[in-house]
Amino acid sequence: MDLDLDVANNVLSGLRPFPVAVTTVDGGFANGLMSLSAGAASIIPEAPRATISLTKYNKTHDMVASSGIFVMHLLTAEEEHLDASLHILRTLGGSSGRDGDKMGTLRTRTGTTGAPVLLDAHSYVEARVCASLDIQESTVFVGDVVAAGTLHGGERLRVGPAWGRLPKEWIEQYETNHVPQLESARSHRFAHTEAG
Numbered sequence: 001m002d003l004d005l006d007v008a009n010n011v012l013s014g015l016r017p018f019p020v021a022v023t024t025v026d027g028g029f030a031n032g033l034m035s036l037s038a039g040a041a042s043i044i045p046e047a048p049r050a051t052i053s054l055t056k057y058n059k060t061h062d063m064v065a066s067s068g069i070f071v072m073h074l075l076t077a078e079e080e081h082l083d084a085s086l087h088i089l090r091t092l093g094g095s096s097g098r099d100g101d102k103m104g105t106l107r108t109r110t111g112t113t114g115a116p117v118l119l120d121a122h123s124y125v126e127a128r129v130c131a132s133l134d135i136q137e138s139t140v141f142v143g144d145v146v147a148a149g150t151l152h153g154g155e156r157l158r159v160g161p162a163w164g165r166l167p168k169e170w171i172e173q174y175e176t177n178h179v180p181q182l183e184s185a186r187s188h189r190f191a192h193t194e195a196g
């Protein structure tokens with residue numbers, strides 16, 4: 001087989017080293033998650049677009065599909081704000097909004113789109129969904145950027161160093177939570193092939 005999965009996954013994970021905090025609001029409920037799939041989707045500087053791939057298992061997926069708005073935040077690596085960055089990562093990436101409010105301990109303001117902007121982030125763009133692509137276990141959302149801001153600046157937090165600063169118990173909990181997410185993703189992707 002020509003496909004070495006370790007090489008493939010290493011190439012792909014190297015493309016997007018920045019953990020991005022995605023927030024949205026739907027029906028008055030604010031929520032969000034961490035993502036390593038966020039990117040740019042336009043070559044036109046006066047008409048920027050952002051893209052995120054959200055897994056259907058996650059509540060934020062259904063909320064963005066319904067509300068059509070999202071905010072993408074980079075986190076800061078600057079030492080004086082590192083605790084706040086890791087708090088955002090742990091809060092949004094460590095549990096689901098299905099199990100209760102995750103936004104209460106985060107400092108926010110309401111953005112142009114109505115979605116929450118995280119005040120302890122490095123910088124952000126707000127977007128309105130203009131297209132989406134169903135890829136079985138996930139949806140790729142593309143949004144027109146309608147607002148942007150720099151909140152703290154400095155170096156942007158990368159996932160490698162961030163992971164090294166997270167408590168062991170949090171990582172274990174994350175890995176436990178990841179199991180049903182992966183099972184759900186596999187069943188969405190391979191359901192049709194298993195059926196026949």
Ligand SMILES: Cc1cc2nc3c(=O)[nH]c(=O)nc-3n(C[C@H](O)[C@H](O)[C@H](O)COP(=O)(O)O)c2cc1C
Nearest residue numbers: 033034035036037054055058059060093095096097
């Ligand atoms: C570093 C990191 C990267 C992640 N990347 C993604 C991603 O690209 N897409 C996604 O749907 N979930 C991703 N997740 C998982 C979600 O953040 C996590 O499942 C979250 O608890 C979902 O919350 P929700 O159900 O409230 O939406 C990532 C988590 C972490 C910690």
